[in-house]
Amino acid sequence: MNFLIAKLPNKIIKLLVTFVLMIALDANAVEWLGEVQLAVNITFDLDAETLWWDNPDTMVGNPSSLSQGNYGPMVAVPKILALLSKHNVQATFFIPSWVAEEYPDTVLAIVADGHEIAAHGVKHIPPVQLTPSEELNVFAESIRALTDISGKKPLGYRAPAWAFSDVTLKIAAEHGFIYSSNMMNSDVPYVHAEPAGLVELPVSWILDDAPYFWFDEGSWNKKIHSAASVKEIWQEEFSAAYEARGYLDLTMHPQIIGRPARLKMLDDYISWMKGFDNVWFATCSEVAEHMQKIHD
Numbered sequence: 181m182n183f184l185i186a187k188l189p190n191k192i193i194k195l196l197v198t199f200v201l202m203i204a205l206d207a208n209a210v211e212w213l214g215e216v217q218l219a220v221n222i223t224f225d226l227d228a229e230t231l232w233w234d235n236p237d238t239m240v241g242n243p244s245s246l247s248q249g250n251y252g253p254m255v256a257v258p259k260i261l262a263l264l265s266k267h268n269v270q271a272t273f274f275i276p277s278w279v280a281e282e283y284p285d286t287v288l289a290i291v292a293d294g295h296e297i298a299a300h301g302v303k304h305i306p307p308v309q310l311t312p313s314e315e316l317n318v319f320a321e322s323i324r325a326l327t328d329i330s331g332k333k334p335l336g337y338r339a340p341a342w343a344f345s346d347v348t349l350k351i352a353a354e355h356g357f358i359y360s361s362n363m364m365n366s367d368v369p370y371v372h373a374e375p376a377g378l379v380e381l382p383v384s385w386i387l388d389d390a391p392y393f394w395f396d397e398g399s400w401n402k403k404i405h406s407a408a409s410v411k412e413i414w415q416e417e418f419s420a421a422y423e424a425r426g427y428l429d430l431t432m433h434p435q436i437i438g439r440p441a442r443l444k445m446l447d448d449y450i451s452w453m454k455g456f457d458n459v460w461f462a463t464c465s466e467v468a469e470h471m472q473k474i475h476d
């Protein structure tokens with residue numbers, strides 16, 4: 181068999197691997213509970229000022245630059261919490277622990293409304309830029325701070341900028357995380373073979389607010405999209421996922437989605453989604469726990 185494979189052209193081997201992978205992913209198609217047609221995770225990465233520290237195009241000493249980050253916890257989050265409460269849906273907030281310590285009242289307000297707090301590094305440095313021992317320290321510090329402030333150990337991990345190293349998921353599993361929300365190799369949740377049992381809640385750029393709206397001092401060649409055009413794209417994504425009995429992970433940033441017109445769009449979009457039957461609006465850990473149950 182190995183001899184036969186060795187004689188096949190690379191293109192054919194790649195096609196065969198893709199085909200086998202497609203079968204494997206299809207075999208793992210999600211069985212939602214009861215009548216559930218679609219699971220929706222509404223998520224926010226509350227990066228605050230750390231997003232601007234991570235950006236080489238911005239001047240970290242410039243108060244105007246940093247104020248774009250401050251807008252997230254101080255202006256956007258209260259409005260987002262009111263919006264989520266109005267629709268009676270729970271969300272998951274991935275928070276760098278530096279942000280949690282800088283804005284503990286914001287974290288407590290999120291927790292008080294029943295939303296989930298999950299890990300997103302300490303100062304938003306992508307793990308791919310760290311050594312394995314630095315990564316270990318960041319995980320320990322992030323868990324300690326989030327647990328101290330929120331009163332609950334985080335169960336989920338999203339790497340800053342989704343840029344993690346080849347040991348990040350192993351470290352996450354060893355630190356008791358039950359899910360990762362980083363990968364783009366599936367449109368439905370799945371369970372990793374390695375590290376065994378770690379649930380993946382996949383993400384995608386098309387369902388992220390940053391590609392459409394992100395703008396700063398280094399973005400002059402970029403066009404800001406209208407909220408209406410993004411709603412149209414997100415409605416298309418929802419409709420297709422609903423038809424496929426799949427999954428939708430919205431990745432948003434309070435400092436980006438939190439502008440008035442964009443929040444109005446999010447308000448309309450959630451109302452529109454709630455018009456469909458059997459949509460399960462859940463926190464990420466609820467979906468991960470469901471995946472663990474059906475996987476056992």
Ligand SMILES: [Zn+2]
Binds near residue numbers: 340341
């Ligand atoms: Zn982030």
